[in-house]
């Protein structure tokens with residue numbers, strides 16, 4: 375049979391009762407010990423006083439026999455003295471006087487040569503009739519004759535009182551422990567009840583029902599705090615699941631459009647016999663869609679690897695201006711196609727420490743967007759300058775000001791979300807899947823920088839990237 379309780383409630387009660395039992399036992403033993411010590415001390419002091427009284431009542435008669443002053447006995451207080459055990463011995467141990475209460479019994483053993491010489495000796499003995507006695511011995515000179523006076527009290531009343539107290543305390547044990555155990559069990563049950571409710575609710579939470587939350591009985595206690603922590607975890611899980619669902623839906627949607635385009639171009643191409651020039655054109659437009667798809671799949675791969683934490687940063691110090699010039703050169707080709715004047719001004723040639731490949735991705739995406747969303751024959755200006763923060767940190771800022779339609783205030787944060795497009799038809803026809811800025815934001819923040827967008831005075835946009843500048847050593 376398993377005695378140790380398996381549930382927490384009973385286990386708490388078990389340990390509670392066990393500790394209570396231990397504490398009560400220690401309390402009982404110490405109470406008995408202290409009470410007995412205190413009563414014996416009191417007895418000892420009473421005996422000293424009695425002994426001093428007796429000293430004044432002893433006298434030798436004319437025949438040299440020792441007596442106790444009988445007259446004094448009639449005095450009410452002196453009755454007490456008669457109730458004591460009393461014996462007077464010569465230093466050699468001969469009994470010179472023994473009171474009636476002692477009735478011929480000996481009070482203690484034969485005294486040693488130094489007995490009672492130094493104050494009041496304290497000792498316990500058991501009389502021949504079995505009575506335990508605490509007695510005090512003192513050497514007294516009467517008419518120049520040394521007398522060893524012994525006065526003692528029975529320890530029986532004292533022991534009875536101690537036993538009575540112990541019995542009273544012991545009698546309270548079962549009741550006290552029973553009540554405490556019951557109350558402890560009830561308390562533990564009450565305290566742990568929210569846990570049961572949380573477990574029942576947790577059973578109902580599945581991947582499809584992540585919006586459910588655990589009940590929080592009392593937000594300030596430990597269980598309430600735990601429920602809140604778990605609820606926060608559920609919220610994060612719900613958000614992640616939601617994002618994952620959204621991401622999967624968006625990806626499928628984005629892939630479907632170019633795939634459908636490839637298919638319909640192919641089908642149309644096969645419907646009738648065409649000239650090789652027409653076939654070349656059909657294959658060309660199919661390849662265009664394939665290259666869009668490839669670009670998107672590559673970006674998705676980067677995002678999913680970044681999400682899985684599989685992308686390792688390879689940081690090195692480099693001049694941010696060099697990187698911007700290099701990216702601008704690449705984008706210049708696209709700007710030229712739209713007859714846009716891409717002007718780059720470099721005011722700061724300081725270095726940053728970052729992953730060059732990721733930073734290039736971010737800069738190219740921003741420049742590419744400026745070209746894509748600005749009308750033909752409009753200027754686009756990019757610049758690199760230094761900015762001082764309040765805390766003394768110096769930043770290098772990359773700005774790109776375009777002449778596009780601008781971004782409404784409510785969408786300024788959202789455009790950095792995955793698959794977010796302001797005007798999907800406008801953006802799609804320009805070739806975007808709504809991933810470029812999400813990747814740029816991730817790349818910049820991974821390298822300790824900030825990215826954002828602000829409106830210009832003409833209603834177009836100014837995108838910026840800020841990176842901490844490497845201090846010149």
Ligand code: ADP
Nearest residue numbers: 743747778789795796801806807808809810811
């Ligand atoms: P996309 O590949 O569709 O351009 P992005 O993530 O790069 O995706 O941009 C998200 C959305 O932000 C775009 O669909 C577009 O509507 C808007 N956007 C980005 N850059 C600009 C810009 N320079 N001017 C106006 N709108 C922009």
